[in-house]
Amino acid sequence: MPDFNDDLRLAHVLADAADAATMARFKALDLKVETKPDLTPVTEADKEAEELIRGQLGRARPRDAVLGEEYGSQGSGPRRWIVDPIDGTKNYVRGVPVWATLIALVVRGEQGDEGVVGVVSAPALGRRWWAAQGSGAYTGRSLSSATRLHVSRVSRLEDASFAYSSLSGWEEQGRLDGFLHLSRNCWRTRGYGDFWPYMMVAEGSVDICAEPELSLWDMAANDVIVREAGGRFTSLDGEPGPFGGNAAASNGLLHEDLLGYLGGS
Structure with missing residues (x-):
């Protein structure tokens, strides 16, 4: 099984950059909010976070494709990063702390596309969750300080x-x-x-x-x-x-x- 730990570490770096950008504008009185064609809101923080992530991916993984909510699809190939700079923008706009940056890596294999890395970072909640294929899922403040996640055993x-x-x-x-x-x-x-x-x-x-x-x-x-x-x-x-x-x-x-x-x- 391929090792995606380097990609996971990169995803954490991307999330760190996004967290800094989004928290800097969270609850800002002069936050700029626009309405997209689908009538959902987008803020300057959404755009800045995705731009930061795309810029770092362009330097660290120039051959990889990227799909983001705000700026669409870029590139092609067997590896594609999927980015939602702020999942929960309506919460973000209203000052509700339940929002997160979502970063994933999807690779193309013999059975089709499959997600192999995922990071969900919710800085206003002080929480982050992550996983890489074959390595388990974790939550914590860093890769070195984390708790492994397990689903429940409820069966009814x-x-x-x-x-x-x-x-x-x-x-x-x-x-x-x-x-x-x-x-x-x-x-x-x-x-x-x-x-x-x-x-x-x-x-x-x-x-x-x-x-x-x-x-x-x-x-x-x-x-x-x-x-x-x-x-x-x-x-x-x-x-x-x-x-x-x-x-x-x-x-x-x-x-x-x-x-x-x-x-x-």
Whole structure:
């Protein structure tokens, strides 16, 4: 199995640079906010963080491709970095500390594209999570000071904690009935939102989570971390990985139950 530890160390350096840029403008009274064509907000911090990451990748990995939320796709080849400079921009704009920079590396193999490195850095929460293929998933303040992550062992839906982002999107995707039935059959449901429920699945504090409509940069880093913590990450229709336009993540034991409620449209 290839060793991606050098790429993981680079991803941490990229996250450090992004954290410095985003925290410098968090809660700034003169923060510049624009509305994108899809009617979602983008701030100067989103743009600066992605520019910093792209610049460092251009120097450290000039042959690698990059896909970012704010500046699109650049380059081609078997290695591609996936970047969401601020996942949770609406929180960022309102001063809510639940937002993060998501950085992932996807490589092309015999079975298709696969995520091999993931870093989720939430500086306003003082938290960071990361994983590399075959090396496990961790959380902590640095590579040398970290705790290994493991998903939960909850095996019954009636004992499970289910996390999601919001109700919006489920009806448009034709999955609202399944979502409501699942919510009623779980022990607990909470709308934590964005990257956070996936990290909770990896930590074992949440057992299942799902979202009906997402982009690759919303999922790529989360996918690696959940899988390396022992869980499963698929689309709502069961396609492995972060490539299906939506997400279902679990401790593995409950995954088929999760898909049974939310799969299909």
